[in-house]
């Protein structure tokens with residue numbers, strides 16, 4: 172047991188925890204986006220899909236799992252950040268990025284900031300949608316589509332989501348490639364580039380939904 | 392030959408326990424063919440003639456192979472030119488009138504001894520924790536008795552190019568020693584001679600690395616960019632694989 176604790180508490184163990192939880196949450200986001208896009212194309216299918224999810228008792232296990240991933244990612248991320256902060260008490264007067272072989276970016280330099288943002292975003296997101304107004308679509312199916320369309324008539328909420336998804340894309344810009352490296356997959360520029368492209372596509376995909384609903388008034 | 396005049400802002404700190412500050416010096420008649428250390432030599436000559444304390448800095452080989460020299464020049468470890476130690480950085484890479492800030496490696500694990508000299512014995516302790524192989528005493532074995540694939544030998548040689556200068560730590564926002572430890576672990580773990588201690592080595596070296604107060608790796612790759620020997624960050628991924636493997640073996644065997 173102490174060997175397990177020793178591994179998890181080591182800086183490499185923490186990076187592994189952060190990478191695995193991050194990648195699993197990323198996979199969840201892929202399915203989340205795929206389902207969300209149904210809002211734009213087929214409201215009925217969207218409602219049925221969400222009904223299938225929330226009426227399945229396994230949803231509680233899935234939710235607990237997601238919460239565990241979120242917390243694990245948060246704790247390991249903060250632990251890594253803190254250990255890095257304490258390793259250099261006196262900073263450089265003149266400090267520049269090296270360029271060249273380095274892939275340091277504004278995204279990689281702000282992971283703690285973009286990550287912390289989701290401590291605010293995720294609870295609000297769940298509050299507004301999961302615990303938002305319950306509309307009945309008939310046959311005991313929740314009309315989640317109506318709620319989504321109503322919520323995204325508010326320009327402030329749309330702006331919040333667009334910014335939120337930009338932050339997500341920013342986090343994943345560094346996060347996807349970095350996670351693979353933490354798990355020991357040798358750095359390859361192509362993997363990094365693929366990670367960045369996927370980050371842009373995922374964030375863009377999520378952003379499209381509130382924007383389309385807002386500008387079409389939901390009447391598509 | 393054209394010479395240059397540079398304004399230097401050099402970190403001066405009398406000892407570990409005292410505070411330091413940046414002090415300005417003007418270096419004139421700087422030849423483009425001087426190395427950065429020779430520039431400091433000239434500045435020191437002037438200081439000594441004036442009866443002042445010369446700037447302390449480490450150097451030995453002055454040909455980029457020993458890893459003694461090391462300072463942050465214009466915000467980058469070993470200066471603006473990649474794959475170059477401070478001793479091999481020539482003044483032709485600077486322009487007349489430049490202001491150049493010179494600071495010691497900054498990491499809590501590398502305390503400043505004086506001015507630009509830092510104590511890098513933390514690296515020695517990491518190395519002593521596991522960076523070795525056990526070799527039988529007795530007569531030398533036949534040179535070709537132990538066959539090593541060419542690819543492994545080359546990869547181990549790439550890792551062994553590390554001169555332990557500490558630029559990786561200096562450039563990392565977390566002051567992480569991952570590239571150094573990764574290179575040392577990779578070098579030995581690829582060799583048949585390194586197998587008996589393979590698990591113990593990586594576990595001990597990482598443990599020592601943490602105890603010394605080096606930070607974690609954020610996969611930014613600044614270390615590779617400043618490394619005078621261009622050690623690839625892939626060694627850090629090897630370190631992670633080795634550490635995960637050794638930890639799993641320890642977990643399943645207890």
Ligand code: FES
Pocket residue numbers: 449450451452453454455456457458459460461476477478479
């Ligand atoms: S003095 Fe030996 S590497 Fe610079």
